Amino acid sequence: MPDSPSHAPxxxxxxxxxxxxxxxxxxxxxxxxxxxxxxxxxGPSGCGKSTFIKTLNRTLELTPKARVRGGSVLYRGNDIYASACNVDDIRKQIGIIHQRPVSFPMTIKENVLFGARFHKLVRRADETDYARKYLERVGLWTEVRDRLGAHAATLSGGQQQRLCLARTLANQPTVILMDEPCSALDPAATRRIEELIGELERDYTIVIVTHNMSQARRVSRNALFFYDGRLMEAGPTQQIFEDPRESLTREFVTGQIG
Ligand SMILES: Nc1ncnc2c1ncn2[C@@H]1O[C@H](COP(=O)(O)OP(=O)(O)OP(=O)(O)O)[C@@H](O)[C@H]1O
Ligand SMILES: [Mg+2]
Known part of the structure; x- marks a missing residue:
């Protein structure tokens, strides 16, 4: 759980x-x-949203040729790019659900428990209850309860997206980065994830990339608008939508560009 006061970034x-x-x-x-x-x-497709959120937990460096050339990212005041920083720990504390989430080549249950076992967050005897807790949180439990031992590749795209979210939550992060977490979901599953985001906000810091303007308005308190690799505007979501400072932001939120 985060220990920083709620006003501190x-x-x-x-x-x-x-x-x-x-x-x-x-x-x-x-x-x-x-x-x-x-x-x-x-921001419009290709403006750098995915690149940006991957810099926040050092997963960008897993992409060949990608490089942070300057600047810093501070997590609770410490530079995550400093040489003394433990990358495994950063990726545990700051979890990410990628735009095209990939389930691991193992069973559904093993997927959920993968990071939790690595970080010793669960005892052997409690594993099924632990997996159930996180599968319930993402609204997947009833669909998979009878097939926890099946290979994760047997799930649909939307089910795999929720499985990857469960796997990230099971790592007990403090920050959750989500790159279009509802892109493969139907309206009911999208609603479940939006409700979940509302619940998680009490305890976690959440960054969500979304193409869906009404979703951004529904779920977020703050917004960042990127354009062509630059941060054009940042502020409270309501202000970004209703009274943006930049004309490009206005054109984007009213659907004239992007
Ligand atoms: N692995 C890569 N190698 C080279 N260029 C890349 C790579 N990944 C992304 N880019 C380029 O970097 C820019 C930003 O890409 P990024 O994926 O961050 O955009 P995005 O805002 O997430 O787009 P989308 O909304 O389509 O997901 C784009 O011009 C893209 O072509
Ligand atoms: Mg992207």
Missing amino acids: TLEVRDLQVHYGRSSALTNISCRIPSRQVTAVM
Whole structure:
């Protein structure tokens, strides 16, 4: 559980620069991600949203040629890119659900327990109850309760998306990064995930990338608007939608661009 006061930013990004090979993907990004609130990341396709959230827990460096060329990301005041920083610990504390989540080549139950076992968060005897708790949270339990030993690849795309969310939650992170978590879900499953985000907000800091403007309005308190690798505007979601400072932001939120 986070121990920082709710007004302090959990994450602070300072002058971040990211390249893929020689081409720049993010330029001079600075922002604060407040504690125990939902921050939405918005912007047209290709503007750098996925790149940005992957810099927040050092998963970007798993992509060949991707490089943080400058700046820093502070998690509770400590630079996660400092050489003394333990990357495994950062990725446990700051969990991510990728845009195209990949279930691991193992059973449904083993998927949920994968990180929790690695980080010794669960005792052998309690594993089934532990897996059930997180499968229930993402609304998947009733669909999989009779097939926990089946291979995860036998699940549908939307079920795998929720399985990956359960796997991340089971790691007991303090920050959850979600890259379009509802992209493969029907309206009922989307509603369940939005309700879950509302519940999680009490205890976790959440960053959600979404293309869905009404979803951003429903679930987030703060919003970041990216355009062409730059952070154009940041502020309370209501202000970004109703009274943006930048004309590009207005054009985006009213559907004229992107
Ligand atoms: N592995 C990669 N190698 C080279 N360039 C990349 C790579 N991944 C992303 N890019 C480029 O970096 C820019 C930002 O990509 P990113 O995936 O962050 O965009 P996005 O805002 O998440 O887009 P979308 O809404 O389509 O998911 C794009 O121009 C993209 O083509
Ligand atoms: Mg993306």
